[in-house]
Amino acid sequence: MYQYDEHDRALVNERVEQFRDQVRRRLNGELSEEEFLPLRLQNGLYLQKHAYMLRVAIPYGTLSSRQLRALAHIARHHDRGYGHFTTRQNIQFNWIELEQVPDILAHLATVEMHAIQTSGNCVRNITTEAFAGVADDEQLDPRPLAEILRQWSTINPEFLFLPRKFKIAISASEQDRAAIPVHDIGLYLYRDAQGEMCMRVLVGGGLGRTPIIGQVLRDGLPWHHLLSYVEAILRVYNRHGRRDNKYKARIKILIRALGIEAFAREVEEEWRFLQDGPATLTDAEYERVAAAFSPPAYAAAEDEELAFGTVLSRDPDFARWASRNLQGHKVPGYSAVVLSTKPGAAAPPGDVTAVQMETIAELAERHGFGEIRITHEQNVVLPDVRKSALHDLWLSLKEAGLATPNVGLLTDVIACPGGDYCALANAKSLPIARAIQQRFDDLDYLHDLGDISLNISGCMNACGHHHIGNIGILGVDKNGNEWYQLTIGGSQGKQSALGKVIGPAFSAEAVPDVIERLVATYVAHRHEGEPFHDAVQRLGTAPFKEGVYRREEMPA
Amino acid sequence: MNNLIKLVDGEARIVLDDPWRLVRDAHAPRPDGPLILPLADWESRQPRAVLDGEAVSQHGVWLAPDDEPECLSPWLAILPLIALDFPDFRDGRAYSQAYLLRSRLGWTGELRALGDVLRDQLSHMRQCGFDAFAVREDKSVDDALKDLAGISVLYGRSVLEPRPLFRRRTG
Numbered sequence: 267m268y269q270y271d272e273h274d275r276a277l278v279n280e281r282v283e284q285f286r287d288q289v290r291r292r293l294n295g296e297l298s299e300e301e302f303l304p305l306r307l308q309n310g311l312y313l314q315k316h317a318y319m320l321r322v323a324i325p326y327g328t329l330s331s332r333q334l335r336a337l338a339h340i341a342r343h344h345d346r347g348y349g350h351f352t353t354r355q356n357i358q359f360n361w362i363e364l365e366q367v368p369d370i371l372a373h374l375a376t377v378e379m380h381a382i383q384t385s386g387n388c389v390r391n392i393t394t395e396a397f398a399g400v401a402d403d404e405q406l407d408p409r410p411l412a413e414i415l416r417q418w419s420t421i422n423p424e425f426l427f428l429p430r431k432f433k434i435a436i437s438a439s440e441q442d443r444a445a446i447p448v449h450d451i452g453l454y455l456y457r458d459a460q461g462e463m464c465m466r467v468l469v470g471g472g473l474g475r476t477p478i479i480g481q482v483l484r485d486g487l488p489w490h491h492l493l494s495y496v497e498a499i500l501r502v503y504n505r506h507g508r509r510d511n512k513y514k515a516r517i518k519i520l521i522r523a524l525g526i527e528a529f530a531r532e533v534e535e536e537w538r539f540l541q542d543g544p545a546t547l548t549d550a551e552y553e554r555v556a557a558a559f560s561p562p563a564y565a566a567a568e569d570e571e572l573a574f575g576t577v578l579s580r581d582p583d584f585a586r587w588a589s590r591n592l593q594g595h596k597v598p599g600y601s602a603v604v605l606s607t608k609p610g611a612a613a614p615p616g617d618v619t620a621v622q623m624e625t626i627a628e629l630a631e632r633h634g635f636g637e638i639r640i641t642h643e644q645n646v647v648l649p650d651v652r653k654s655a656l657h658d659l660w661l662s663l664k665e666a667g668l669a670t671p672n673v674g675l676l677t678d679v680i681a682c683p684g685g686d687y688c689a690l691a692n693a694k695s696l697p698i699a700r701a702i703q704q705r706f707d708d709l710d711y712l713h714d715l716g717d718i719s720l721n722i723s724g725c726m727n728a729c730g731h732h733h734i735g736n737i738g739i740l741g742v743d744k745n746g747n748e749w750y751q752l753t754i755g756g757s758q759g760k761q762s763a764l765g766k767v768i769g770p771a772f773s774a775e776a777v778p779d780v781i782e783r784l785v786a787t788y789v790a791h792r793h794e795g796e797p798f799h800d801a802v803q804r805l806g807t808a809p810f811k812e813g814v815y816r817r818e819e820m821p822a
Numbered sequence: 823m824n825n826l827i828k829l830v831d832g833e834a835r836i837v838l839d840d841p842w843r844l845v846r847d848a849h850a851p852r853p854d855g856p857l858i859l860p861l862a863d864w865e866s867r868q869p870r871a872v873l874d875g876e877a878v879s880q881h882g883v884w885l886a887p888d889d890e891p892e893c894l895s896p897w898l899a900i901l902p903l904i905a906l907d908f909p910d911f912r913d914g915r916a917y918s919q920a921y922l923l924r925s926r927l928g929w930t931g932e933l934r935a936l937g938d939v940l941r942d943q944l945s946h947m948r949q950c951g952f953d954a955f956a957v958r959e960d961k962s963v964d965d966a967l968k969d970l971a972g973i974s975v976l977y978g979r980s981v982l983e984p985r986p987l988f989r990r991r992t993g
Binding site: 425509 | 887911912913914915917918919921926940942943945946947949950965969972973974975976977978979980984985986987988989991
């Protein structure tokens, strides 16, 4: 993992003291709420319905056991004993007192963490996939460039008051597990035919009110130009992005207005001045940062497969979990393990208690190298587990309530905090997630249904990414009541697609029945082995619409 | 103007006798003394020799966030002062305008921040090349001075420090 040097430490420590002074001035009235608002947002602090919420950055989703214990400490002493992992690999604490925030940030700084730029109209946390460095389909490790970008974008004085928030993600594997095409800038890192590391730059993706899949701005950009090219994009956006209407202020709207070709010309023209200038990355800097991500001391794989295979055949519950919650590892004899934060009725998606955090920290040390990852599906990953240890690990996870065998299944719901917490929400998300999870509690049926992503957002800001769920649920307000609109056909990754609305919205009570009819329609029509999303692609929305609405009209 | 901080040889000073008067509205009556005029107004009031770059202007110019700094290129040699407006401190366009004026167009004269100029943004303005800060009149200029320096670490680059930290980190 990346370790802070004296510069990184100084920046974070000075920032804590700066914010401590700003909080003091807010509390004594020197700063108005209007003046304080962007300052607190750029330090991760939102005001929600009931209390302040603090969003702590987990750069590219990577945590050490020590850091996770610090998060547990915050959950226990400054919140109500839990934290909430988000779709951008951050963690949110929902019950925070303003007066305590400087001390919380100071505590985070001791473990090399911060909440800088996790909100506000600036460059946000740089994300990548949870399996970076270990995935068996990885071409390159995206973490060094993610860390370089994190540093470059942190308190970059020209770009702290952009027209709107700005999200950057980077992926370097066959399968995109970082939702690259729905970012303001999405980067695919790969080796070209000459073996040179270069990038495909997507721009203008995003969900929210105007969901748009990002378009290719440039392909084959050598990695040395990463910072200068991003600088060119940000300068064009900062100068020309709309500021008259916050709903039209994202870069995607500028690109849609100009067209991708004209936008690309603007960027290239700006970049001409920067190309090969001092922002050009050096081999030395890449190597300095990459050294922090060099592989740990993996053990030789001796009989790992045999031990794993034996216990698989002996323990069907374990085998069921292993069929969903493991991810292929590039080192033989190892596996990456996904800990589902979606146990069903017991806890909302993404919520992890302080006790669970401490358990995870301990298990990461016992069964790995003390490292933990957060997925953009809000789950937790132990990236380096020997296959012979998987059964022991599973037993421990079961005890901690972290072994739900549902990764990628219908109940692995992505949901925003919704109307229970968020002041922007039109409707609640968490009770809908819970009701669906309760309805689909038969594991045999769930596993038979196979891969289905289900995403819930409590308003059109789309924090639950409902547009790119195979099934998307959007909370809407109808005359002061909470209703839910259903989309199908969305997908994430390299084949990203936006779901289509299938018809009029439903009441909260009706949602579980509706989902049941939807998947029953799939089961009735699917070909052997055909996943839900493929069936929707083949059949279109018509049969699903019919399946859902025809029976809606029948008497109970 | 009142409530002004200026960097003189890198030292921050509170200026009590600033002669410049800001004209926001082109139609308002004009005070005496050197003025800081809106771009169109400045251009329309200059003698031919100034517009041809042969004589120094008596008046400075201020740009609104949607003015293009490149349009000042012909007059950089004859302008006594350029100011950039922050109609709202959350509008960050003037940071990029400042970068362009300093780093690309080569403006070396006074670059003044106007408008919603607040203590907590001064260090960002300084990094982007502003060297004069007309702090909002209802705010204490002494207090504002405390945050002009800002955080000591700059990861990226700026007008003040064109080399990113990775080029300064070693040694």
